[in-house]
Amino acid sequence: MAVYDTLNDRQKEAVFCTEGPLLVLAGAGSGKTRVLTHRIAYLIEEKDVNPWNIMAITFTNKAAGEMRDRVDNLVGFGSESIWVSTFHSSCVRILRRFIDHLGYNTNFSIYDTDDQKTLMRQILKKLELDPKTFRDRAMLSAISSAKNELMSPEEFRVNAEGDWRAKKIAEVYQNYQEELKKNNALDFDDLIFKTVDLFRTNADVLEYYQERFKYIMVDEYQDTNTAQFRLIELLAGKYKNLCVVGDDDQSIYKFRGANISNILDFESAFPGAKVIKLEQNYRSTSHILDTANAVIRNNQGRKDKTLWTANGEGVPVVFHQYEQAYEEADGIVRDILKDGRDYQNYAVLYRTNAQSRLLEEKCIEHNVPYRLVGGVNFYQRKEIKDVLSYLKTIANGQDDLAVQRIINVPKRGIGAASIGKITAWASEQGMSFYDACARAAAVPGLGKAAGKVAVFTGQIEDFRDALNGGATIREVIEQILADTGYKDELEAEGEIEFQTRMENIEELMNKAVSYSEEVEHPSLDEFLEQVALVADVDRMDDSENRVTLMTLHSAKGLEFPVVYLSGLEDGLFPSRMSIMSDDRTEIEEERRLCYVGITRAKERLVITASRMRMINGETHYSKVSRFVDEIPEELIQMEKLGPRVGRSVNRDEFDDDTLPWNKNQSRLGVSKFGMKSANMASPGFGKAFTVQKPASLDYGVGDRVRHVKFGEGTVLSVKDGAKDFEVSVNFDTAGVKKMFASFAKLQKV
Ligand SMILES: Nc1ncnc2c1ncn2[C@@H]1O[C@H](COP(=O)(O)OP(=O)(O)OP(=O)(O)O)[C@@H](O)[C@H]1O
Numbered sequence: 001m002a003v004y005d006t007l008n009d010r011q012k013e014a015v016f017c018t019e020g021p022l023l024v025l026a027g028a029g030s031g032k033t034r035v036l037t038h039r040i041a042y043l044i045e046e047k048d049v050n051p052w053n054i055m056a057i058t059f060t061n062k063a064a065g066e067m068r069d070r071v072d073n074l075v076g077f078g079s080e081s082i083w084v085s086t087f088h089s090s091c092v093r094i095l096r097r098f099i100d101h102l103g104y105n106t107n108f109s110i111y112d113t114d115d116q117k118t119l120m121r122q123i124l125k126k127l128e129l130d131p132k133t134f135r136d137r138a139m140l141s142a143i144s145s146a147k148n149e150l151m152s153p154e155e156f157r158v159n160a161e162g163d164w165r166a167k168k169i170a171e172v173y174q175n176y177q178e179e180l181k182k183n184n185a186l187d188f189d190d191l192i193f194k195t196v197d198l199f200r201t202n203a204d205v206l207e208y209y210q211e212r213f214k215y216i217m218v219d220e221y222q223d224t225n226t227a228q229f230r231l232i233e234l235l236a237g238k239y240k241n242l243c244v245v246g247d248d249d250q251s252i253y254k255f256r257g258a259n260i261s262n263i264l265d266f267e268s269a270f271p272g273a274k275v276i277k278l279e280q281n282y283r284s285t286s287h288i289l290d291t292a293n294a295v296i297r298n299n300q301g302r303k304d305k306t307l308w309t310a311n312g313e314g315v316p317v318v319f320h321q322y323e324q325a326y327e328e329a330d331g332i333v334r335d336i337l338k339d340g341r342d343y344q345n346y347a348v349l350y351r352t353n354a355q356s357r358l359l360e361e362k363c364i365e366h367n368v369p370y371r372l373v374g375g376v377n378f379y380q381r382k383e384i385k386d387v388l389s390y391l392k393t394i395a396n397g398q399d400d401l402a403v404q405r406i407i408n409v410p411k412r413g414i415g416a417a418s419i420g421k422i423t424a425w426a427s428e429q430g431m432s433f434y435d436a437c438a439r440a441a442a443v444p445g446l447g448k449a450a451g452k453v454a455v456f457t458g459q460i461e462d463f464r465d466a467l468n469g470g471a472t473i474r475e476v477i478e479q480i481l482a483d484t485g486y487k488d489e490l491e492a493e494g495e496i497e498f499q500t501r502m503e504n505i506e507e508l509m510n511k512a513v514s515y516s517e518e519v520e521h522p523s524l525d526e527f528l529e530q531v532a533l534v535a536d537v538d539r540m541d542d543s544e545n546r547v548t549l550m551t552l553h554s555a556k557g558l559e560f561p562v563v564y565l566s567g568l569e570d571g572l573f574p575s576r577m578s579i580m581s582d583d584r585t586e587i588e589e590e591r592r593l594c595y596v597g598i599t600r601a602k603e604r605l606v607i608t609a610s611r612m613r614m615i616n617g618e619t620h621y622s623k624v625s626r627f628v629d630e631i632p633e634e635l636i637q638m639e640k641l642g643p644r645v646g647r648s649v650n651r652d653e654f655d656d657d658t659l660p661w662n663k664n665q666s667r668l669g670v671s672k673f674g675m676k677s678a679n680m681a682s683p684g685f686g687k688a689f690t691v692q693k694p695a696s697l698d699y700g701v702g703d704r705v706r707h708v709k710f711g712e713g714t715v716l717s718v719k720d721g722a723k724d725f726e727v728s729v730n731f732d733t734a735g736v737k738k739m740f741a742s743f744a745k746l747q748k749v
C-alpha cells in the first residue's frame with residue numbers, strides 16, 4: 001500500500017470511500033486532483049474494479065492528459081480503458097454511437113464558432129431581422145446560455161411570452177436548431193445538451209452507460225454548468241458512485257454558465273452524500289497561502305475554509321509597481337534571469353490575452369524561451385500579419401509576399417488566377433509584384449481584375465500620400481482599417497473575434513505610438529525594422545525548458561515553483577467591467593480568479609503592476625489593484641529597483657493624493673490623459689522599443705559585428721543620439737541597416 005502512504009488521513013478517507021456520492025470540497029493545492037488519481041488507482045488495484053467501469057472528467061484536454069499520465073504512473077496497466085476526458089469529448093464518444101436515436105446520423109459534424117456564425121447570419125437574413133438589433137454573436141450567446149440551462153427552443157418561447165425581443169430570439173433559436181439538424185451538425189453546447197436529451201429519452205441507452213460507468217469522478221466540479229450537472233446526475237443515477245472534487249473559491253467560469261450552486265447544493269442533490277474537507281495545502285509556502293487566504297476572505301457568502309501548510313514560511317511575496325507596462329514586462333524577464341532556475345519553473349500569468357505581447361517581446365529580447373499557452377504568438381496572428389503587410393507595402397512595396405498577402409484582404413475580387421498572371425508578368429519584366437500591380441492595365445489577360453487591382457494600388461498610394469503629408473503610423477493604420485474595409489470584414493466575422501482582433505491591432509498601434517514618441521524622426525521603415533527584430537521567433541529552440549505565459553483562466557489546476565502575477569491594476573484586474581457592474585458577484589469572480597492565480601505558486605510569488613499602460617493607444621494611469629491592498633503588509637515586500645527599470649515604491653506612496661487623480665474623481669481609478677500630457681507627466685515615457693542606452697559601445701566604425709537576424713556586417717557609422725546610439729551597419733547579406741544600439745545588441749566579432 002505504499003502509494004497511499006503518501007496521502008494524509010483525510011485524503012485517504014476520500015480515496016477509500018469508493019461507494020456512494022462523495023464531495024471533496026477543499027481549497028487550492030490541498031490534493032483534490034491527487035485524491036482523484038489515487039482513487040482511480042485504488043479502485044483498480046484494491047477493489048478489483050475493471051478500468052472499463054471508471055470515468056474521470058476533467059476540465060481541459062491538457063488536464064485530462066495529465067490525469068491519465070498520473071494514473072499510468074500509479075497503476076501501470078489498464079489505464080487506457082479508463083475514460084479520462086473532458087465533458088465534451090465524452091459526449092462526442094457517446095453520441096457517435098447512439099445519436100441516431102435522436103434522428104441524427106452518427107457521422108454528424110461539429111460546428112466551430114466560425115461555422116456557427118455563418119449559419120447564424122444566414123438565419124438572420126432569412127428571418128429578415130435587422131443585424132444591428134440582432135447581432136449574430138448576441139444570438140449565439142443567448143442560445144448557448146439556453147443550452148447550458150437545458151432550455152429547448154419551445155421552452156425558450158414559452159418563457160419569452162410578452163417579451164418581443166425574447167420571442168424573436170426564440171424564433172432564431174428554433175430555426176438555428178432546425179438548420180443544424182438539416183446539416184446533420186451539432187454545435188459545441190449541443191454535445192452536452194443532446195447527450196442529456198439522449199439519456200432522458202432512451203432509457204436503454206442510459207442504462208447501458210450507467211452500467212458501464214459504475215464509478216464516476218469529476219475534477220474542478222465548481223465550474224460545471226447546469227447541463228453538465230444533469231448529465232452527471234443521469235449517469236450516476238443508478239450506482240451513485242460519484243466523487244466530485246472542487247473548490248467554490250475557484251469558480252471562474254460563470255460567464256460560460258458555470259453554476260456554483262452545483263457544488264454548494266451537492267448534498268441536497270445527492271442525499272446521503274459524504275463530504276470531506278481537505279485542509280492541508282501541499283503546494284505552497286505559508287506566505288503564499290496566507291496571501292491567497294487574505295484576498296479570498298473578502299468575498300461574501302463563501303463556505304469558510306481553513307487551509308494550512310507545513311511547507312514553512314518561504315520567501316516573502318514580492319510586489320513591484322513599475323512606471324510603464326513595458327518596464328513591468330522587462331522587470332519580470334530580468335527577475336527570471338536573476339533568479340536563475342530552469343525556465344520551466346516559471347509561469348507569468350495575466351488577465352487578458354493582449355498583455356502577452358510585451359512579455360513575449362521581452363522574452364525574445366532577453367533570449368528567454370517561452371511557451372504561450374492558449375494563444376498564438378502575437379506576430380503570428382493573422383490580423384497583425386495583415387496590418388504589417390499593408391505597412392510593408394506602403395513602405396516600399398518591394399516585399400512581394402506582403403503585397404500578395406493583402407492584395408485580396410479584405411476581399412476585392414482579385415483571385416489566385418489574377419495574382420498568378422501578375423506574378424508571371426512581373427518576373428518577365430523584372431519588376432516587383434507591386435510595381436506590376438501599379439501597371440495592371442498592361443498585364444496580359446487580367447481583364448476585369450485590372451480595374452480592381454488599380455483600386456488597390458490607388459489605396460496604397462493614398463496611404464503613402466497621407467504618410468508623406470505628416471500622418472502618424474497609427475493614423476495610417478486607422479486609415480487602412482477604415483478605407484480598405486478591413487475593419488468591416490473583421491466585424492462581419494462576429495463580435496467576439498472582432499473584439500479580440502481589434503484589441504491585437506490596437507496593441508500594434510500602441511507600439512507604433514510608443515515608437516513615434518521615442519525617436520526624433522520616426523519613419524515607417526525604421527518602425528518595421530524594429531518590429532522585424534522582435535517578430536522573429538524562429539530561432540527559438542524547441543525544448544520543453546521554457547517559461548510559460550498564459551491567462552489566469554488557463555492556469556487553473558496547474559502549479560509552478562515561481563509565479564508572476566502581472567498587471568495587478570484596478571481596471572485591468574479586477575476588470576473595468578466588473579468594477580463598473582452593480583452586481584457585486586462580478587468583482588467576486590475576479591477575486592476568485594486572483595485566488596486561483598496566487599495559489600498556482602509553490603515557492604515564490606511575484607506580483608507586478610504598472611502605473612501607466614497603453615490601452616487603445618491612450619495612456620491609462622491605474623491604481624494598484626484592490627486585491628493587492630487586501631494583502632496584509634507583513635506578507636508582502638516592496639522591493640526597490642534601479643531607477644531606470646522601475647521606481648522603488650512603498651505602499652504609502654500609492655496614496656491617491658500622490659497620483660494624478662483622487663478618489664472622488666474616478667470611480668475606476670483609471671484616468672485618461674492625452675499622449676502629450678502623459679509624456680510630460682513622466683520623463684521616462686514611451687520607451688517601448690529601447691532598452692537602457694549603453695554607456696559606451698565596444699565597437700566602432702569599421703569594426704565587424706554580428707546581429708542575431710542579419711548576420712555579420714561592418715559598422716558604417718555610430719551616432720550618439722540623445723536616447724541611444726544609432727548605429728549604421730552594412731550587413732554582408734542584408735545590406736545597410738540603421739538601428740539603435742541597445743536594441744540591436746550587436747556583438748563585436
Ligand atoms: N499527501 C500529500 N503528500 C505530498 N504531496 C501532496 C499530497 N497531496 C497533494 N500533494 C501535492 O500537492 C500539490 C497540489 O495537489 P493537487 O494538484 O492535487 O491539488 P488540488 O487540490 O487539485 O489543487 P487545485 O485546487 O489547484 O486544483 C501537488 O504537487 C501534489 O502532488
Ligand SMILES: [Mg+2]
Nearest residue numbers: 032033034557
Ligand atoms: Mg486540482
